[in-house]
Amino acid sequence: MFKNMLKRSWLSIIRKPGRAVLIGLILFAMANLVLASTAIKGAVAESMTYAKSTLGGTVYLQADIAKLREQMQSQSQGGGFTPGQRPQIDRPDIPLSMVTSIADSEYVKDYTYGLSAQAKASGFTPIESENSGPGGGMRMFGASNSETETQLESDITISGINAYAFISGVQNDTMKITDGKYFDETTNDQVIVSYDLATSNSLKVGDKISLQNVYDSVAHEVTVIGIYDLTEEQSFGSPENTIYMNTTTAAKFLSTEAYNDGDYTVQNVRFELNNPEQADAFIAAAKAKFPDMESDSLSLSIDTSAYEQMVGPIESVGNFATTIFWIVVVASVAIITLIVTINVKDRRYEMGVLLSLGASKLNVATQILVELAVVGTVAFVISIGTGTLVARTMSEGLLNNQIAMSEQQSEDNFGRPGAMGGGRQGGGIGQPFAMGGGSTNQTNVEAIDSIDVNASPSDYVLLFAIGYGVIILALLFPTWSIVKYQPKTILTGKE
Amino acid sequence: MADKKNVLSIKDLTHTYSDGQREVKVLKKVNVEFEAGKLYAIVGESGSGKTTLISLLSALDEIQSGDVLYNGKSIKKIGGQKFRQHYVNIVFQAFNLIKYMTARENVEVGLDFSGHTDNEKQRAYELLEEVGISREQSDSLVQHLSGGQQQRVAIARSMAGDVPIIVADEPTGNLDENTEEKILQIFKKLANDGKIVIVVTHSQKVAAHAHAIVHRMKNGVLDQK
Secondary structure (H helix, E strand, C coil): CHHHHHHHHHHHHHHCHHHHHHHHHHHHHHHHHHHHHHHHHHHHHHHHHHHHHHHCEEEEEEECHHHHHHHHHHHHHCCCCCCCCCCCCCCCCCEHHHHHHHHCCCCEEEEEEEEEEEEEEECCCCCCCCCCCHHHCEEECCCCCCCCCCCEEECEEEEEECCHHHCHHHHCCCEEEEEECCCCCCCCCEEEEEHHHHHHCCCCCCCEEEEEECCCCCEEEEEEEEEEEECCCCCCCCHHHEEEECHHHHHHHCCHHHHHHHCCECEEEEEEECCHHHHHHHHHHHHHHCCCCCCCCEEEEEECHHHHHHHHHHHHHHHHHHHHHHHHHHHHHHHHHHHHHHHHHHCHHHHHHHHHCCCCHHHHHHHHHHHHHHHHHHHHHHHHHHHHHHHHHHHHHHHHHHHHHHHHHHHHHHCCCCHHHHCCCCCCCCCHHHCCCCCCCCCCCCCCCCCCCCCCHHHHHHHHHHHHHHHHHHHHHHHHHHHCCCHHHHHCCCC | CCCCCCEEEEEEEEEEEECCCCEEEEEEEEEEEEECCCEEEEECCCCCCHHHHHHHHCCCCCCCEEEEEECCEEHHHHCHHHHHHHCEEEECCCCCCCCCCEHHHHHHHHHHHCCCCCCHHHHHHHHHHHCCCCHHHHCCEHHHCCHHHHHHHHHHHHHHCCCCEEEEECCCCCCCHHHHHHHHHHHHHHHHCCCEEEEEECCHHHHHHCCCEEEEEECCEEEEC
8 A cells, every 4th residue: 555655646746746846946945055054063063173172271360450450449449548659559479389280180281371580681782772771771670579679770571481382472473483493391591582682792592691680690691592583563662682481590580589489470371271161160170279369369261262263253154054054944844834735725635535535544644745755855865965065155155254244343343454363462450571572361363264064974864854854844734734624524625 | 245235224314514603404314224236316406415415324424413334333333434445435426536647547546545456557447448448548647538438437446446335426417418328327237246336316317217226315304215
């Protein structure tokens, strides 16, 4: 009997091809869009996973600026200042021991921190610039924790960071090594100097220079292992007089008090996580280790800007694909239901005849289902060939559109193209370390501007499942609305 | 399945139609028996209840009151679908053929639902030949056949299941006299083959011509003439 039902279905399709072609075209369009949507969603998910694995997540340990401002305001309102006294923010210290303790976590892939100090050139001449102080040097105050503010002469900025690669200028491509090599945590007493400083003093890679601690006047000999150049002019500080080295070396230029037996204060602390989704767990674990962190006006904050910047456009494309997917499914159910309703009404006589000949209601409904399923299967199979093409065209168009919108938005926000690459500004208030090309929290990642869209076998399975689901849903109401009646009612058209 | 002893009995069959505002009793306690091997004609004017009666006895509609029994067994117990599948076939005035199929394919549908699926193509040709449809006509779409030919196809389809009861509702209503005669001869032959054949008609002439046992239907009541 099933064979004959298939035969009847087949006859209905080939003898009334117009109806079958119409339904087939709608199902074909639906199948292409469903396949395109699922393929795009899959490609977006893969790209996002890739972005996560590439970027990880970033968590900053820094002063809680909002809290510090509140404290300052409450001091001001409470009359805590004497006339003429300027309000000041007391930045909390971040001891190195705290950083290393927090970094000792399964969530942390890498971490970085910085250290700034001043030194006096000994045996070579710093570059004189408008930003430098009188006589080419700089005046600075004594140790940060000292009550007494002693003016000390310095002409070199010491920038210590635990790895060259974490210097913000390196990360955002505004600084590069033109000669020699870069330093790391193990290369003590080895430094990189600016191209201008090296040229004016005829310094070469391998030369030794002497830098004097401004507090105890002890000179430390260091080896130039690299020469860097800045690709962008900086309007602040004296970048050409900044010498980079690892933190162990930089710590030699702190005062004894600031050195604090090796547990000195660091800045720009950044933890790179294995996975951005672990950020909350990481922060909770860190707070458990240092429960007084908040009361000490320190905060751990998540920076997903690089991740968001990288995946922003494709995430929008993915969301758009999801929207298209549901619109297509709902619209297909509605349109096919309408067509099937008209079709079933048109064929109610035939259904009545079949029922009068002893066909069961299920048999009649199944015949209509088989007809649609045959047409649908042909449409779905063809769409396997065309769906990926549609998906690629669609994703390319959507992605280009999203990128253009992001760039336009970026221009609108910052008044210049490419500003979206800026990421989070680091440093914080009054943090001199962030200036002059030191390590900042700034990130520079390119947004993903292409996705590899390919329909997978699971997409095809999903397509067929959704396709047949749509057919069944579209068939239920119109078919039941007919076969629920007695054959006589159907044959006399009184249903 | 066809046997001289087969009897289709109608017991106290009552049926009412309602249009929401008023109720019309179209059958009023109808009692009648139809025996195998005989041709019956139910005559009556339009609206007398003839079509309602055959709709109920062929399980095309639901029985409200009373019963229809085949060899003493209620069709309610047999089940409407099963009764239509194995016991009764109907020939309609409007033929009720599936238009996108050929004559043979229509007959094959009847063979399929009654479970006669062996060599059904050949069997369909034979049935169509019995009612005077040639091979060439058998392979034509039914919409290309004349009214008389379509009615023959409908009769062939009703014969396909080899069911014991054939019911025809105004089978010659749309046909010319010559064709009418040929169709009635087919029904006579079916009765002679041992089937219960019930023909509903408003024409006394058709009833007389068929030498049928005539029952008159008037205002929902059935009398034997």
